[in-house]
Amino acid sequence: MRNYLKHFINGEWVESTGSDVEEVINPATEEVIGKISLGTKEDLDKAVKAARDAFPSFSTMPKEERVKMLERIAEEYEKRKDDIIETITDELGSPLTVSEKVHYMMGYNHFSQATESLKEFTFIEDLGGHTRVKESIGVSGLITPWNFPTNQTSTKIASAFAAGSPVILKPAEITPFAAIILAEIFEAAGVPKGAFNLVNGTGEVIGNGISSHPDIDFVSFTGSGKVGQKIMQNASETIKNVALELGGKSPLVVLEDADVEKAAKVAVNHIATNTGQVCSAATRVLIPSKMKDSFEEAVKKVLSEFPVGNPREENYVGPLVSKKQWDTVQSYIEKGKEEGATLLAGGTGKPEGIDKGYFARLTVFSDVKNDMTIAQEEIFGPVMSILTYDGLDDAIEISNDTVYGLAGYVVGEDKDALRKVATSIRAGRIKVNDAEADFAAPFGGYKQSGIGREWGDHGIEEYLETKTILGFPS
Ligand code: NAP
Numbered sequence: 001m002r003n004y005l006k007h008f009i010n011g012e013w014v015e016s017t018g019s020d021v022e023e024v025i026n027p028a029t030e031e032v033i034g035k036i037s038l039g040t041k042e043d044l045d046k047a048v049k050a051a052r053d054a055f056p057s058f059s060t061m062p063k064e065e066r067v068k069m070l071e072r073i074a075e076e077y078e079k080r081k082d083d084i085i086e087t088i089t090d091e092l093g094s095p096l097t098v099s100e101k102v103h104y105m106m107g108y109n110h111f112s113q114a115t116e117s118l119k120e121f122t123f124i125e126d127l128g129g130h131t132r133v134k135e136s137i138g139v140s141g142l143i144t145p146w147n148f149p150t151n152q153t154s155t156k157i158a159s160a161f162a163a164g165s166p167v168i169l170k171p172a173e174i175t176p177f178a179a180i181i182l183a184e185i186f187e188a189a190g191v192p193k194g195a196f197n198l199v200n201g202t203g204e205v206i207g208n209g210i211s212s213h214p215d216i217d218f219v220s221f222t223g224s225g226k227v228g229q230k231i232m233q234n235a236s237e238t239i240k241n242v243a244l245e246l247g248g249k250s251p252l253v254v255l256e257d258a259d260v261e262k263a264a265k266v267a268v269n270h271i272a273t274n275t276g277q278v279c280s281a282a283t284r285v286l287i288p289s290k291m292k293d294s295f296e297e298a299v300k301k302v303l304s305e306f307p308v309g310n311p312r313e314e315n316y317v318g319p320l321v322s323k324k325q326w327d328t329v330q331s332y333i334e335k336g337k338e339e340g341a342t343l344l345a346g347g348t349g350k351p352e353g354i355d356k357g358y359f360a361r362l363t364v365f366s367d368v369k370n371d372m373t374i375a376q377e378e379i380f381g382p383v384m385s386i387l388t389y390d391g392l393d394d395a396i397e398i399s400n401d402t403v404y405g406l407a408g409y410v411v412g413e414d415k416d417a418l419r420k421v422a423t424s425i426r427a428g429r430i431k432v433n434d435a436e437a438d439f440a441a442p443f444g445g446y447k448q449s450g451i452g453r454e455w456g457d458h459g460i461e462e463y464l465e466t467k468t469i470l471g472f473p474s
């Protein structure tokens with residue numbers, strides 16, 4: 001049992017001032033694996049005060065010292081590798097290999113990348129007529145979702161630390177344990193007291209508390225659009241800066257000359273990785289009309305390469321994170337059938353032979369029209385919609401016919417066509433032919449997918465204000 005009933009405030013583990021606790025459930029077994037305290041407004045106020053008190057010295061810590069601090073964090077993070085992997089498998093249900101190769105590594109890469117970006121970062125620059133200074137934005141409130149317990153937390157914290165901004169983190173209630181390990185890592189790495197504060201709790205109390213707090217200068221949020229709106233509303237009262245990483249309904253455009261089997265594998269991988277609970281997942285797959293039969297055959301074949309089951313065994317797909325998420329996914333699958341899409345694979349219910357855990361079936365719909373609910377709304381589960389197009393302009397028009405703009409994908413050979421699709425999709429991140437990740441590349445969304453860019457030096461910029469000094473004595 002992991003009973004973590006304390007918050008981390010001002011460099012210490014402290015009792016909650018409230019008595020509410022929340023049980024954390026392993027979605028693969030449906031068993032309770034631990035508890036956390038649900039913090040109060042008073043706990044939050046204490047954390048904000050600690051961060052405010054830390055601000056003068058933390059924001060002026062020399063860059064070289066901040067670099068060393070981030071390097072120590074990366075070292076301590078590596079020491080906790082096994083714990084991080086086990087914890088994410090238990091709280092999220094992610095298979096051990098995915099917990100290692102995706103979740104553990106993303107956290108590590110963000111701390112390493114922030115270190116490298118910070119080394120090159122220019123905080124003060126003489127631009128002739130004026131001197132431009134970049135300074136810490138102040139105290140930052142970080143609110144993170146459950147789908148990547150180390151990724152979103154690490155990118156936000158690493159950037160804030162690089163910029164000299166003290167933080168208060170409120171992770172998702174249902175996957176809180178990875179953030180507790182991060183707090184222990186910062187403690188071991190000697191992060192100054194008050195620079196990192198962790199307050200567990202609900203979105204209602206701690207989330208709203210952060211976005212409306214008069215002593216918090218900036219809120220960085222990752223999660224749903226609905227909560228993003230609420231954060232903007234609350235933040236508007238004190239003209240707080242906000243960064244929002246919200247949902248997506250990203251297109252994967254398969255070109256006429258693409259290798260059908262490779263393309264099918266890329267497409268299935270998107271709904272299989274993290275059980276499709278990925279904001280940037282390609283969930284609308286656009287194929288040339290004449291490729292329909294061969295692509296559908298290839299997808300059906302590829303599905304078996306992504307086994308669903310016990311995350312502690314050799315499977316690639318674990319359960320969905322919660323009963324609530326499972327129910328949501330089921331209702332979208334029902335909706336797809338109702339609206340007339342053809343169910344090519346999967347469907348409602350649990351995979352054969354599984355009765356415990358929030359496991360869903362890898363589900364593929366074909367004959368999807370872009371105005372159907374399953375093509376417009378983010379499902380956040382292992383559900384693919386296949387749509388057909390005729391000509392590149394049609395593919396681009398369908399791709400952009402969405403309120404979202406987080407990511408886009410294109411696979412094929414013809415360079416002009418690849419470039420045309422990549423430059424025409426209105427989204428923050430485009431991947432051509434399943435290109436490798438680059439942690440220096442900015443991440444964030446157009447349209448209703450959000451505001452701002454995280455990762456690398458763009459991430460650091462979010463935690464900075466720009467000051468102009470005229471007549472700065474040289
Ligand atoms: P969510 O409900 O938006 O929750 C995200 C975080 O916000 C959690 O820590 C949550 O706390 C907190 N929160 C809830 N209400 C709040 C409020 N009024 N004020 C401030 N914070 C509040 O999202 P979710 O249920 O975790 O995930 C579902 C959806 O989020 C997905 O369908 C997807 O659209 C989106 N998402 C997007 C990304 C991305 O990177 N763009 C990543 C993950 C999820 P609790 O723990 O108490 O709920």
Ligand code: MG
Nearest residue numbers: 172173203223
């Ligand atoms: Mg929620």
